[in-house]
Amino acid sequence: MGKILMKGNEAIGEAGIRAGCLNYFAYPITPQSEVAEYLSHRMPEVGGVFLQGESEVAVGYMIFGAAACGARVFTTSSSPGVSLMCEAISYIAGAQCPAVFVNIMRGGPGLGGILPSQADYFQATKGGGHGDYRMLVMAPASVQEAVEMVMTAFPLAEKYRNPVMILGDGLIGQMMEPVEFPEHLKSEPSNKDEWATNGMETRKSKKRNLVKSLFLDPVKLNENNLILKEKYERMKREEVRYEPYNTDSDYRILIVSYGTMSRVCKTAIDNLKAEGIDVGMIRPQTLFPFPEDAVFQAASKKSCRMALSIEMSMGQMVEDVERCVHGRCPVKWYGKCGGEVPTPEEIMDVVKSCLS
Amino acid sequence: MGKTFKRPEALSEMDSHYCPGCTHGVAHRLVAEVIDELGIRGRTVGIAPVGCAVLAYNYFTFDFQEAAHGRAPAMATGIKRVRPDLVVFTYQGDGDLASIGMGEIIHAANRGEKFTTIFINNAVYGMTGGQMAPTTMPGQRTTTSPFGRDVKDVGMPIKVSELLSALITPAFIVRQSVIKPKYIVKAKKAIKTAFEYQLERRCFSFVELVSTCPTNWGLTPVEAVKWAEETLIPYYPLGEFKTPEQAEGGSDAK
Numbered sequence: 001m002g003k004i005l006m007k008g009n010e011a012i013g014e015a016g017i018r019a020g021c022l023n024y025f026a027y028p029i030t031p032q033s034e035v036a037e038y039l040s041h042r043m044p045e046v047g048g049v050f051l052q053g054e055s056e057v058a059v060g061y062m063i064f065g066a067a068a069c070g071a072r073v074f075t076t077s078s079s080p081g082v083s084l085m086c087e088a089i090s091y092i093a094g095a096q097c098p099a100v101f102v103n104i105m106r107g108g109p110g111l112g113g114i115l116p117s118q119a120d121y122f123q124a125t126k127g128g129g130h131g132d133y134r135m136l137v138m139a140p141a142s143v144q145e146a147v148e149m150v151m152t153a154f155p156l157a158e159k160y161r162n163p164v165m166i167l168g169d170g171l172i173g174q175m176m177e178p179v180e181f182p183e184h185l186k187s188e189p190s191n192k193d194e195w196a197t198n199g200m201e202t203r204k205s206k207k208r209n210l211v212k213s214l215f216l217d218p219v220k221l222n223e224n225n226l227i228l229k230e231k232y233e234r235m236k237r238e239e240v241r242y243e244p245y246n247t248d249s250d251y252r253i254l255i256v257s258y259g260t261m262s263r264v265c266k267t268a269i270d271n272l273k274a275e276g277i278d279v280g281m282i283r284p285q286t287l288f289p290f291p292e293d294a295v296f297q298a299a300s301k302k303s304c305r306m307a308l309s310i311e312m313s314m315g316q317m318v319e320d321v322e323r324c325v326h327g328r329c330p331v332k333w334y335g336k337c338g339g340e341v342p343t344p345e346e347i348m349d350v351v352k353s354c355l356s
Numbered sequence: 357m358g359k360t361f362k363r364p365e366a367l368s369e370m371d372s373h374y375c376p377g378c379t380h381g382v383a384h385r386l387v388a389e390v391i392d393e394l395g396i397r398g399r400t401v402g403i404a405p406v407g408c409a410v411l412a413y414n415y416f417t418f419d420f421q422e423a424a425h426g427r428a429p430a431m432a433t434g435i436k437r438v439r440p441d442l443v444v445f446t447y448q449g450d451g452d453l454a455s456i457g458m459g460e461i462i463h464a465a466n467r468g469e470k471f472t473t474i475f476i477n478n479a480v481y482g483m484t485g486g487q488m489a490p491t492t493m494p495g496q497r498t499t500t501s502p503f504g505r506d507v508k509d510v511g512m513p514i515k516v517s518e519l520l521s522a523l524i525t526p527a528f529i530v531r532q533s534v535i536k537p538k539y540i541v542k543a544k545k546a547i548k549t550a551f552e553y554q555l556e557r558r559c560f561s562f563v564e565l566v567s568t569c570p571t572n573w574g575l576t577p578v579e580a581v582k583w584a585e586e587t588l589i590p591y592y593p594l595g596e597f598k599t600p601e602q603a604e605g606g607s608d609a610k
Contacts, residue, residue: 023438049437054463058430061423061460065434068421069401069442073434091424197419197435199442201398210413212404212422 003178008143008168009034009076011179012102013042015150016074020185021100022048023073025062027055027081030114031170032104035076056081060088067097068211070196072154074100078170079108079120083128089163090129093228094213096195098157101135102150102166104173107339115339116170118259121316124167125288132225134232136164136239137287139258143177145285151182156239160231161195167287169312171260171341235289242291243283245269250303251280253351254329256295256321257310258284260341265310268347279351280304287317295324304329306354310347311335364388366397368417373408377570377577380408382534383476383543384415387445390548391418394555400443401435403428405452408482412447426457429464432471443554444471451481454490454516461520465560468525472550472561475516477531478569479588486572490514493587498572513591517564521597526559529598533566533589535581542594559600566592 006014013035016024024043026036036052043050049066053059059075063085066073077085082103092099105120107113122128124137136156140146149166157164193203200208215221246269247254257265262283269279282298284291299307307325309318309332318333325331334350336342363369366388374380391397397418404412406425413420423431428446435444453461453475461473480498481487487500491513495504505513517531528550532543543565550561566588570580 025434025437051433051437053430053433054459058427058433058460058463061427061430062434062437064423064427065403065421065431066438067434068431069419069435069439071438073438087424088427095422197401197421198439199399199401200418206398208417208419210420210422212413212420214410214422 003180005176006143006179007034007174007176008146009104009173010038011143011147012076012150012166012173013038014181015147017042017046017048018181018184019072019151019154021072021074021154022046023066023071024049024075025051025053025059025066025073026075027053027059027077029078029081031106032076032078032102032173034173035102056084057087060085063099064088064092064097067092067099068095068197070192070198074102076102076104078104078106079117080111082120082123086123086129089135090131090133091213092163093133093135094131094224095211096161097211098161099163100150100153100157100166101163102168105167105169107337113339114170116260116312116341117337117339118169118261118312119314119316119337120167121287121311121313124165125290133228134235134288136160136162136235136289137167138164138241138285139167139287140172141259141262141283143172143175143179146172147179147181151185154185158190160235162231167259169260239286240289240291241285242294243285244294244298245281245283246273246278247280247282247298249278249280251278251301252303252305253279253354254298254304254307255279255281255310256284256307256317257281258287258317261310261312264342264344265347267344268351271344272348272351277351277355290320290324292324295321296326296328299325299328307331308350308354309333310342312341313337364392366391366417368415370414372415373411375571377568377580378408379534379567380476382540383474383565383567384412386534386540386544386547387447387474388416389544390551393548394551396443396551396555399441400445403431403444403446405446405448407449407452409447409449409476410483426452426455427460428452429457429460429469429473433464433467433469436469436471440470440557443551445474446471447474447476449476449482450478450489450491454514462523465520465527465562466523466525468527468560470554470557470560472554473563474547475562475564476567477516477564477592478567479513480569480572482569482572491516493591515592517562517597520562526600527598528553528559528561528600530562530596531564531566531592531594533584533594535566535568535584539594553600566594
């Protein structure tokens with residue numbers, strides 16, 4: 001199959017199906033409603049399940065229920081809706097079930113706006129819901145990458161028995177780009193008989209399974225949290241993804257940027273290069289686990305005088321950049337978070353002002 | 357003569373944490389007996405609520421999931437949609453179902469989700485320590501209505517079975533009680549009918565059980581049964597509120 005032109009949201013829906021996920025529950029919210037609209041006709045075509053829930057709260061638990069009985073399942077939403085799903089995400093992580101959540105971010109806080117934003121970085125990478133849990137968070141910078149990340153997300157969710165989030169901004173959902181779909185994934189969660197409530201009689205062991213996150217014994221709860229922690233440490237060892245850009249040059253400024261924002265930064269970096277100014281960039285593709293070492297190494301380069309976190313938020317990822325740069329150079333933030341996407345010219349000006 | 361009264365296979369041997377005089381044990385046993393009689397233990401998934409029955413999974417011997425407060429009907433929806441062959445029931449109290457989970461139960465009922473809900477109505481929050489519930493009676497003292505439920509301030513107790521029966525979607529909605537043997541017989545029949553409708557993949561089925569909570573009512577078990585019979589049952593009348601046959605216009609089409 002060759003390339004086709006597709007809107008990001010529709011491509012994300014199709015990617016779910018091609019990842020072998022035939023179960024989708026969602027609630028409409030701008031700017032991601034096209035995923036639900038698309039799957040409302042595509043799921044019946046492929047014999048899958050489509051259901052519009054009564055709220056994002058309920059949808060979160062429809063996902064939990066389905067995931068807990070071993071089905072591959074996903075949902076999509078946008079920032080205020082994801083806030084409501086965070087309760088279920090915490091329960092799913094605590095009970096160790098695999099599920100995929102897509103957040104096509106819009107501006108906040110509150111109702112905020114409906115235009116692109118990256119202001120849910122904290123919510124996605126640091127918690128959102130209560131308790132000691134993490135999600136594996138992937139941030140696509142194109143429709144093609146969104147498709148590939150959605151298809152990667154399901155096996156990863158199953159590998160770790162943990163929620164995985166695709167954190168895209170409104171532009172990724174709304175723009176149309178050429179996209180080519182990878183081969184279908186067919187596999188089901190392989191070890192589900194060990195934990196899923198898929199009916200005792202279907203399992204060889206004939207032992208019943210419990211899916212729960214309640215551990216009234218403090219020792220047992222601590223043990224469960226240590227199991228979760230070990231998974232998150234393993235993610236840090238095995239799942240870090242990032243793209244370096246112009247890092248072979250003797251850059252004096254290092255940009256750290258992700259998603260749509262990183263594409264604008266690339267244009268700015270190319271334009272600056274034409275003017276004789278080298279700027280390097282690390283584009284995290286996973287926000288958790290964060291490319292800690294890559295950012296540290298890039299900031300440690302002899303020529304590097306400053307690291308610049310550029311994001312469509314009022315300064316969230318910059319805290320991780322500061323943490324990882326570890327004092328090797330000053331760290332600054334630049335961003336906007338009302339729905340405007342900073343232009344290449346703005347980024348160029350910011351870089352130049354840092355050099356002057 | 358052999359043993360005629362046995363522990364149902366679906367019920368575990370674990371001692372329960374329920375208080376003396378609590379009727380959760382009766383309700384658990386009825387559900388377990390019905391699951392045995394229908395031979396569905398191997399494909400049943402129960403959903404535990406938040407409340408005293410959060411530990412219900414310790415007392416049953418089949419697959420169980422644990423929901424957040426009020427969310428059991430959404431979880432049951434998720435399971436039934438992706439695995440319609442599984443038999444799914446939620447077991448919820450009045451704080452869980454009628455307060456924080458009212459949205460989920462109404463919409464699940466209205467979609468006609470093909471699972472069963474066992475609703476324990478004892479007019480009070482149990483596990484959190486006897487706070488006022490949406491089903492608390494007028495004037496009833498609880499730890500958050502120390503002067504008695506003031507209906508001018510917080511409204512009248514919600515009759516959940518009647519409320520759900522107002523939905524147009526076909527459903528089986530029944531209220532029975534587990535406080536005395538004469539009620540228990542009818543309660544078991546209602547639970548069995550509810551599961552049978554589910555097995556026919558016919559409609560949402562809902563069994564409300566008027567129950568006791570002597571600990572949080574501040575009564576002895578015997579006094580609690582008397583209070584439930586004299587105060588709760590007149591306000592929460594027993595019987596079938598809705599059957600799918602009625603809602604389907606009298607036809608018996610399946």
